[in-house]
Amino acid sequence: MTPGDDSRAAALISRASVYLDERGIEQGRREARLLFELAYGKEVSWQLAHGDEIMAETGLFAGFVRRRGAGEPMAYLSGKKGFWTLDLDVTPDTLIPRGDTETLVEALLRHRPDRRSVSSVLDLGTGSGCLLLAALSEYPQAFGVGVDRAERTARQARKNAVLNGLASRADFVVADWGDPLNACFDVVLSNPPYIPKDDLPGLMKDVVAYEPGAALDGGDDGLDAYRQIIPTLSDLLAPQGLAILEFGIGQEKEVAAIAGQSGLSVVECCKDLAGIIRAIVLSL
Template identity: 50%
Template sequence: MSACQPGESVGAFLCQAGQVLRAAAIESPRLEARLLLGHAMGATPEQLLREPGARVPAQAVARFGAALAARLARVPMAHILGRQGFWTLDLAVSPATLIPRPDSESLVEAALEALPDAAAPLRVLDLGTGTGCLLLAVLAERPAAFGIGVDVAPAAAALAAANARANGLAARAAFLAGDWAAALAGRFDLVLSNPPYIESAAIAGLMPEVARHEPASALDGGADGLDAYRSIAAALPGLLAPGGVAVLELGQGQRQAVERLAGAAGLRVRGCRADLGGIDRALLLAAG
């Protein structure tokens, strides 16, 4: 993919990769070129910027070419790197899970604000846990809390457990493969969920990184995008402890519809937090 040869400079590789990525309409081509070359060389993007005249070793050239080809095929950058930052955590990712997104940090903020006692021994449940990002972010901020993450995909539950171990949180987290809360008993002080909420017919029109490479089970919310919310709303009255709160991620424009579903299930809306783009993102619910 690259015309650059082993022994040429970091700067030459970055220049060519940036041009190729820009021509393919990849956003932030210069940054992505640094990430790809850093991945191939085992260096940080900052190191590459500091040493543009450094030579790219032969063993890194093939890795760089493969990574660049994958990105041009619109494989998500997180899948190429194998990692994604979320909150204060470094998380492994895989095609079995949705890639954690900054918008979802709004749920963590809303949960911590709703349950401000940092020493409280909270019982936390994360439905559709994926990488475990929501649960693990809350556990990192609430050292007396214990949490359970559930995902329909066994590979996702296994990845979340590995992320808990890697971030020093395994002693306070357990992960299960199951259908929402069907296998659970007991009540929780906090229930988190980023459910699938894309309308089935809209998935094909999403950006190719999402439509081609992220799991349909984590995206497809049914014909109206609300199937998962119906299941979760029906389960929440039996899951929330007295004084407990649920925080659900919303898709754009879904607030009113999900609030109606919650009300019909006997739940009370406690508020809604917008993400950095001003979109209603984190809906807070309590038992009626």
């Protein structure tokens, strides 16, 4: 490392963090460091020791900073997102997996602690495949099916199954919620769209401008998907089967009411790490 190289690299990160802060990006310095690592494929500690190489490629970093400042999500810039114990590829065709959704996997493990107790899993609205693949990673004897309306999204989920060594135990189908599958499953998982239509413009700009609207728009009251999915569960669940569905803040009573009207029992309403009721467990 030549004298001053480390300070020049630090200055780049500092200027980028100010730029991101001014554009409303939370934790601007942390984001700037992550973008620096993305641009050079190395940790910041390596970069600080290779100032000449860094100075030669500042354009790539600057491009990432501009895109992040415009609101493009970090996961789409990197093409990667961790979920549960998995590393997933993500594209703008898929909703970015979130830690809140891991609440469903935790609930499944709590209610089915025996790893031999689940042999079949259905994921409705599979997106990146995160829920299905997380479940399969925990139940080594299980086979799973992921359903999504979009062909490109289903292809991305299939790619993630390959990346995580689960392709032999997963299949992906392009279909609607209510399309008959002519099969029963030990577990049905779903994180359907649940944002009321009128609330969509008020979401964070990196969500509303970049993530797929079809994965967010839950209709006038946010409950359209539940009215479609829940009545089909009596045909999709095997005896003693469980359905675990994610929903939005404050929607638990409405979702439970739809389940009751369909003859299903509420086993549990589950809180996420922030203490927010995030998911419901249903049985026949």
